[in-house]
Amino acid sequence: MEKFKFLPHTADIKFRAFGDSLENCFKNASYALKEIISKDKVKNKIKKQIKLKGRDFESLLYNFLEEFLFLFETKGFLLGKINKIQILKNFDGDKEKDLELNAEISGDKGKYKFENHVKAITYHEMFVKLDKNKYVCQVIVDV
Numbered sequence: 422m423e424k425f426k427f428l429p430h431t432a433d434i435k436f437r438a439f440g441d442s443l444e445n446c447f448k449n450a451s452y453a454l455k456e457i458i459s460k461d462k463v464k465n466k467i468k469k470q471i472k473l474k475g476r477d478f479e480s481l482l483y484n485f486l487e488e489f490l491f492l493f494e495t496k497g498f499l500l501g502k503i504n505k506i507q508i509l510k511n512f513d514g515d516k517e518k519d520l521e522l523n524a525e526i527s528g529d530k531g532k533y534k535f536e537n538h539v540k541a542i543t544y545h546e547m548f549v550k551l552d553k554n555k556y557v558c559q560v561i562v563d564v
Contacts, residue, residue, distance in 0.1 A: 422555065425453035434537065434562045435546070439555055443478070446549070446556035447485055447522070448503045454486050454542075455500045457562055458493065459535050463501035465527035474519040478549035481508070481520045482558055486542045493539075501528040537564045 425438040436453045440446030455463070471488055475481025492498040504525040511518040540563040549558040 424449040425456075427453075428559075430561060433543070434564055435559070436562075437557055437559045439557055441555055443508050443549075443556050444506045446558050447482060447508070448506055450482060450486060450558050450560060451489060451500060451503060453560075454489055454539070454562065457537050457564070458539055459499060459533045461533040463499050463533065464529040464531060465501040466529045466531075467498065468504070468525060468527045469498070471522070471524040471526060474521050476519055478520065478558075479544065479547050481522055482549055482560070483542055483544060483547065485522055485524075486560065490539055490542065497530045499528050499530070499533055500526060502526065539564055 422439055422441065425436050428435040428437060434457050438446055438450035438453050440449055469492070473484045473488060475484050489500055504527055506522070506524040509521045509523070511521055543561045543563055545561050547560055549556065
């Protein structure tokens with residue numbers, strides 16, 4: 422199964438990521454974003470923990486990808502690998518509450534060649550869905 426593919430877009434960069442689970446779909450979306458920023462192989466020298474929430478799958482994916490942009494812009498950290506990822510549904514009684522994502526990632530702050538300056542992740546045309554027993558998400562990145 423392919424991990425992700427880039428789609429034509431007039432001004433920005435659009436991709437779809439795939440996974441046999443929601444976690445793998447999110448993981449592959451983060452790899453697509455890393456590929457947009459740099460095609461270099463990144464060393465896994467630094468480990469980080471990510472914990473975040475979202476009200477639905479799209480906001481959770483948005484927050485997840487924005488976290489990588491934040492780490493890149495503020496600390497120069499570039500993703501190398503997602504070591505572990507877990508998505509949890511929280512409940513308040515019988516009502517579903519926020520979704521929670523916990524991940525252990527690794528990467529580096531080394532000197533890499535950068536392909537694109539990513540301004541933001543957008544909600545435009547974003548989706549996360551189950552399609553024929555695999556998860557698919559679509560994201561447009563503002564460059």
